[in-house]
Amino acid sequence: MNNNNKISNKKLSKKESHSNKIEEQISNNLFNLDNEIKEEYDDLEEEDFFDDFTEVFDQKKRFLKEMDSEDSKVLDEWRKKTKDKRKDKSTVEGVLDLSTSKIIFRFINKGYFKSLGGIISTGKESNVYYAQTDNKEITYGINDLAIKVYRTRTLDFKKIKSYIAGDRRFIRRAGRKSHQIIEQWALKEYKNLTRAFEAGILVPRPIVVRRNVLIMEYIQKTSEDKNSESIAAPILQRIQKDQTFLDIAHKIYPKLIEEIKLLWNKAKLVHGDLSEYNLLCIFPKNAEEKFKIYLIDISQAVLNTHLSAHQFLLRDLLNINNFFSRIETIEPINIIEIKDLYLKIVGYKPSDKDFLQFENDM
Numbered sequence: 001m002n003n004n005n006k007i008s009n010k011k012l013s014k015k016e017s018h019s020n021k022i023e024e025q026i027s028n029n030l031f032n033l034d035n036e037i038k039e040e041y042d043d044l045e046e047e048d049f050f051d052d053f054t055e056v057f058d059q060k061k062r063f064l065k066e067m068d069s070e071d072s073k074v075l076d077e078w079r080k081k082t083k084d085k086r087k088d089k090s091t092v093e094g095v096l097d098l099s100t101s102k103i104i105f106r107f108i109n110k111g112y113f114k115s116l117g118g119i120i121s122t123g124k125e126s127n128v129y130y131a132q133t134d135n136k137e138i139t140y141g142i143n144d145l146a147i148k149v150y151r152t153r154t155l156d157f158k159k160i161k162s163y164i165a166g167d168r169r170f171i172r173r174a175g176r177k178s179h180q181i182i183e184q185w186a187l188k189e190y191k192n193l194t195r196a197f198e199a200g201i202l203v204p205r206p207i208v209v210r211r212n213v214l215i216m217e218y219i220q221k222t223s224e225d226k227n228s229e230s231i232a233a234p235i236l237q238r239i240q241k242d243q244t245f246l247d248i249a250h251k252i253y254p255k256l257i258e259e260i261k262l263l264w265n266k267a268k269l270v271h272g273d274l275s276e277y278n279l280l281c282i283f284p285k286n287a288e289e290k291f292k293i294y295l296i297d298i299s300q301a302v303l304n305t306h307l308s309a310h311q312f313l314l315r316d317l318l319n320i321n322n323f324f325s326r327i328e329t330i331e332p333i334n335i336i337e338i339k340d341l342y343l344k345i346v347g348y349k350p351s352d353k354d355f356l357q358f359e360n361d362m
Helices: 002-031 034-040 053-066 069-081 085-089 098-109 157-165 178-198 243-265 309-326 338-346 352-361
Strands: 119-122 126-132 144-150 206-210 213-217 279-282 292-295
Touching: 098 144, 098 206, 098 213, 144 178, 157 178, 178 206, 178 213, 243 279, 243 292, 243 309, 243 338, 309 338, 309 352
Parallel strands: none
Antiparallel strands: 119 126, 126 144, 144 213, 206 213, 279 292
């Protein structure tokens, strides 16, 4: 019995020691942020620094309290299991890490929004959160915002680096480290959205980007009741069997082709990953109003002078044709053949070489 007691006490002592180490680590992670903040903002101008570290820490505490409850629970659970301070720089659920949290409450401090709301969407590359602002002067008069947070650990770096490296706008900026690639990816979407918006294409209006966080316009579903809760506009994939969509699908297809044409000729861009998963549809409330199709997720979009631009365009057109060919509508949809679509958009038919390569890739 005595030996068993000694063994039991020894195990308990080890557990207590391990627990104390974890507690000490969590304490360091939460309270010794001064050096991390200096390192995080060492490339900013003086006016961008927080004046008082105490204020920063207080904002961090407020932010964590206001954070979406699901993410907050995950964050708390993760911290309890932390054994290495370097893990604080990995992403909670691939999205909200300490570095990202600091960027978000920095935006809160500057008045862009009050706090993060619910999750609008989740994906392989990012999560998008809903937020509201009280300061419309810095958000172009937009009240409802979408906060896109790019994942810092689960991105396909090889894939996105190829899109960045081939874009002449980012040749001098393209970095090799993962955090640099993510920042360029977020900046690329901001620049692409700006180009498209200024060209008159329906996209969420971009507001500001900082590292892996992009603030843009929130596209909401049209509602008859102005007092009803804000609902995000649906992607085409989710409504492909809804009668409301099927009734106007024959009108949506040609409208979408015109948007692709406008994107190519006026914004000088090609989406590069266009499909029913990154198109939002807003239905009209009455006969006087028109439906709207919004293009989203255009971080991979490239200039139409890109070496692979024509291949990307052909792939986009194929995706759209395939989707609208699958759905069953009362009014028939006049699906245009790929080569004729290409001619309609670019002004000439694809070369035999481009089309052969396109067919081989498919």
